[in-house]
Amino acid sequence: MSASVGQEMHADDLVNLMYFEDLRDVILVGHSYGGIVITLAAERTDRIGQLVYLDAIVPRDQDTFIDCLPKALRAHVNVPPRGELHTYPVIEGFKETMPGWAAERLTPQPAMDLDRPILLPSHAAEQLPRTYFSAGVSGPQGDWDEAWIERVQQPPWRFKVFDSDHEAMLNAPALVMSLLLSTIS
Secondary structure (H helix, E strand, O other): OOOOOOHHHHHHHHHHHHHHOOOOOEEEEEEOOHHHHHHHHHOOOOOEEEEEEEOOOOOOOOOOOHHHOOHHHHOOEOOOOOOOEEOOOOEOOOHHHOOHHHHOOOOOEEOOOOOOOOOOOOOHHHHOOEEEEEEOOOEOOEOOOOOOHHHHOOOOOEEEEEOOOOOHHHHOHHHHHHHHHHOOO
């Protein structure tokens, strides 16, 4: 992976996929850092019908990835110089919560965007239906969503706590599937 890849490229990839496949009314799901990506994608296209945050970051305009972390966790984040790759995880302890088969496949990730402001000038995500699924079992990240928990518990958000940890899509895939299906019924 190139060290120049970051949240902007990830969002552009989603937008381009929707455009070239002529997809409309898409339900985008973001997990963890992916919450930043789906929020940025909403700024760039009108093809999204709903955003679903699975124990994910919910950024505000000008936030950085670091800003979105719980205060107690920020001191434990290793931010390599921009342009370099960092080994997963940036936050110590995440790898240990994953099944072995997943942990073995982790690859270095770009450090490009850890401290770069997330630009959301039109606040487009706020105009879409949004659901937040919060892990009820704390992991090494601690209270992952302390920075935005009050915000996502208020209308027009749909909010639900589920009984698993941050890596629920790996540790409880059937539960995650039922949560995701509930957003379309």
